[in-house]
Amino acid sequence: MVPVLLSLPLLLGPAVLQETGPYSLIFLYTGLSRPSKGIPRFQATAFLNDQAFFHYDSNSRKAEPVGPWSQVEGMEDWEKESQLQRAREEIFLVTLKDIMDYYKDSAGSHIFQGMFGCELLNNRSNGAFWRYAYDGQDFIEFNKEIPAWIPLVPAAENTKLKWEAEKVYTQRAKAYLEEECPTMLKRYLNYSRSHLDRKDPPTVTITSRAAPGRNRTFKCLAYDFYPQGISLHWNRAGKMLASKSGGVFPNGNGTYLSWVEVEVPPQDKDPYFCHIEHSGLSQSLSVQWDDTKKAKAESNPATQSQ
Structure with a gap:
């Protein structure tokens, strides 16, 4: 060639x-x-x-x-x-x-x-x-x-x-x-x-799933963001937790998605936060899953949370 x-x-x-x-x-x-x-x-x-x-x-x-x-x-x-x-x-x-x-x-x-x-x-x-x-x-x-x-x-x-x-x-x-x-x-x-050069901030959702007698799994999903560089991790009591990452993937519309999961013991009632950093955000974002099963966002109002 x-x-x-x-x-x-x-x-x-x-x-x-x-x-x-x-x-x-x-x-x-x-x-x-x-x-x-x-x-x-x-x-x-x-x-x-x-x-x-x-x-x-x-x-x-x-x-x-x-x-x-x-x-x-x-x-x-x-x-x-x-x-x-x-x-x-x-x-x-x-x-x-x-x-x-x-x-x-x-x-x-x-x-x-x-x-x-x-x-x-x-x-x-x-x-x-x-x-x-x-x-x-x-x-x-x-x-x-x-x-x-x-x-x-x-x-x-x-x-x-x-x-x-x-x-x-x-x-x-x-x-x-x-x-x-x-x-x-x-x-x-x-x-x-x-x-x-555009910077599209991520939309973030958190879901929870659990089987009887087993650990609960929190999943933090960030999507519709661009460029692809993003940092996602779970925090508990101010400490970063070991978690399972899904990597970063094309979203099919010119943007990207990523997710991170953490397992939580059934008896653990402490708040868990998904921490997100992305160039489309004016500052880092923390989203909490609480006992009412509603994700609560802290910091940046430009990002939607559900």
Whole structure:
């Protein structure tokens, strides 16, 4: 995929950004050797920070903006982007076939994935990467400091030799990560900063469940928050408790949700508080479950509690 991906003309104008960030532009490619019925053989999704902003697949053969970017005019020439993704699809699937040929497994079911992108902090390049995986295992990655493609398994030696047969491909890879990708990201941010910079505070609910003769479980659920960074924990008598966390997950609407649980002995009548910290809150929030089975919020009135 290197020749097509890196021969993009630099058609991006200057951009002026405030001292903010970090912001990232990341592309994720997935190719399948034997896709199930209705599943595309190839898919490409581009992300601004953690938000998907356009998608392409081998069924539709179109690159199309998604989410709030579907309402933005002038951000990208989507017909040209579709043509580019079709070319990338062809090269990407050829590489997948080359790997399968190396393993002499042309009839098997395999997955090839690529991820590459860059980051800006305070309007300056803050990092970049480019790597591939085969069947879930690291395969090859680009080191822009050398610059060179670094095989991570023996099979990738053949891929390295093919991609580095012409030195210009390696030079283009370095230029893409250090120049073209950051410039693209700056351009996209002209249309996207207000969305990416938003801070949506969490809505918080607490539920309780218990079986006869067993500990009661309090569950604190925070949802509809953005960005995804959040701190959730249970407190009792001013002390943080060991608890079970559910991690942070996409909520399906561009926001996130998370939860944390704690077990309470049946005889324990002390108040328990769910403590929440998030950039969308003007200050931390504590929500208590009391004996009347109503969650009571303390501190920030902007967050709803039930």
